[in-house]
Amino acid sequence: MSRDDASEGIPQTVKRESLIRRIRKHWVAYTYIAPFYILFLIFMAFPIVFSLYLSLHQWDGLAPAVFIGVQNFTRLVADPAFGRALWNTLYIGVLSHIPMLTLALIVAFILDSRFVRLRDLYRTIYFIPVVTSSVAISIVFMNIFGHRAGLMNVLVVSLGLDRINWLGGQGEWIRPVIMTIFIWRWLGWNMVIYLAGLQSIPGELYECARIDGASWPTVLFRISLPMIKPIVLFSLVLSVVGTFTLFDEPFVVAGVDGGPNRMGLSLMVYLYRSAFRYSRFGQAAAVALVMTLMTVLVSVISMWLLRQKD
């Protein structure tokens, strides 16, 4: 029998078999997982290793690559556009999560209340943006934030103010526009995760609180929030790390050069621009390394912090 879930009971005989025989005996299992590892080797493992190699070379994708040591990295540091892209990415990644998290928590708390009817309907509506195309939605928001006849400027004018050139001018409004699109698309996803967390809190806890006559802020801060904290922090880390590779929205809204003063340039757009606009494959690989390091650092540090607290 290949499935030796009984092996815990009779480890003696299993261990005596040679490794090769055991591997051959389980050829079916290996065949089943083979597609993942084959595709992983070709399309992930090799690119990562190749990326490390490329980051130390100058290469236009055609002529032989030239070893230049860490010059790709020193050039990045010297390039103001890279600094801009890095700053924009962190700015958008950190600042957009403050309103998104707050709003998602508020909606989740309300929908978790016992009196709410049509909970599934609300949940479905809030989730719709997640399945929409980021390119299509960015185009829609470009119209909402249009200078001449955008809805936002209708609002601005009706408040007695001058029209705002959201995507033009000095570019100071581009990041808020990108953040708005990001928040709109992902608020529902986070809200639904929090709601699922809230609904999995055992009812007895609330029952006890009710008997003790606890007020709702007490319930909120002493029961609900602490119970869903791990889920909230975990999804927050994933979401922040996800913004490091933000591409579609800045690319569509601000273009490949990042718009006025490059205020809409993200790291991923910078990488794309280096590789596919200027054929600087080595430089792009260096950017990729920076992004990977950022991701791994943030993930590892935050996981470590989360574990410490528990």
Add this chain to the structure above:
Amino acid sequence: MKKTSVANQIILYLVVSFGAVLTVFPLYWMFALATHTTGDIYSFPPPIGIGEHLIDNIAGLLEGIPYLRHMLNSIVVAGGHVALVLLFCSMGGYAFAMYRFPGRNWLFGLCLSTLMIPWMANIVPWFIIIREIGWIDNLLALVVPNAANAFGIFWMRQYIQSSVPRDLPDQARVDGCPEFFIFFRVVAPTLTPAFSALGIFMFVLSWNNFLVPLVVLRSEHLYTLPLSLVQLLGDPVRGYDVGILMTAASLAVLPIIVVFLFFSRRFISGMMAGAIKG
């Protein structure tokens, strides 16, 4: 905890309903603009209601670019991708859930660790591989590479562990079914709910994917819908016609929303089960 008073209930309902309206409104407005001419759209204030020019805009769109072809490409790519994902990920998930074999924990750990890697960042070496294989300007580059992904395998493993009885494969073994086919003949037919949830999720991701087709595809007749939209947005020859652009955006977004609404319950709870356990 006291019962929420009626006044408070109304306020809270208003808050969540206002949020729901803000969520739906951009989508509504996208569709509303698709029914107006660009001239109307650029008047101030812009139209909010539904106009009468949807048919004109559709005609203008189909005349301008091979939009139906682009939609067909999107359907073929997403459909083919989903078929491969479901096959590979259910096989992998089944193997990790039901077999004990040397190196299993190590291999599964490796699989999960790939979730941490921002694969988009390595688009350049990835692109070189695709070029070496000869898949530049080939839809296969959008279908195959990510077909056996860690998320799908992890998710399928969770599902199989929690809902496939351990003695189901044993039963088949007793009946003399060859080991290799047990999964396909006996187990896979019981996985339909998992297939539909994961399938929709992967379909949506593939349908909305922008970076990979942007990097790989060259010929206009191979474009998928996101490329089609960007092409319309930046069209230097025919200019930027908002009515037609919004029509194209609506046609790219609304079918997905309709499918989602049909399966939303199973889809959301399925994804959340994976997200929370993960």
